[in-house]
Amino acid sequence: MTTFVIGDVGHVPDPVAMAEYRAKVLATLELYGGGFAIRGGAIxxxxxxxxxxxxxxxxxxxxxxxxxxxDSPEYRAIVPLRAGVRMDLVILDG
Known part of the structure; x- marks a missing residue:
């Protein structure tokens, strides 16, 4: 069954580190069969x-x-780049 992870990023104290995180996260998703259905955009x-x-x-x-x-080592390696970022993240079956 398709599963979705929904994230909402709030306060970003270090935009440079967060930009690096955003540049690297897609590669980690793809290693586990994932990808973005929505990334940013108008709300x-x-x-x-x-x-x-x-x-x-x-x-x-x-x-x-x-x-x-x-839980992957690839994703865990980039998580420190978003230190101090307010982020909500949920998983749900589609």
């Missing part, structure tokens, strides 16, 4: 109070693929 809130800042939706073939990516 138009139709209802409610949720105001995402920078929304990304990543698609994986399964929840196992998504969890292996999240």
């Amino acid at each position: 138009d809130v139709l209802e409610g109070d949720w105001r995402p800042t920078h929304l990304s939706v990543m698609r994986f073939p399964s929840a196992d693929h998504a969890r292996r990516w999240y």
Whole structure:
């Protein structure tokens, strides 16, 4: 079953390090069968109070693929680049 990881990036204290993280993250996703379905873009809130800042939706073939990516040494190696960044990240089956 297709699984999605949805992330919303808020406050970024170090834009240079975050730019490096963003440049490297796609390669880590691809190693585990993942990729971006949505990466940034305009957001138009139709209802409610949720105001995402920078929304990304990543698609994986399964929840196992998504969890292996999240726990992978490749991804863990770039996570320090986003130190101090406010990020919400959820996984859900499609």
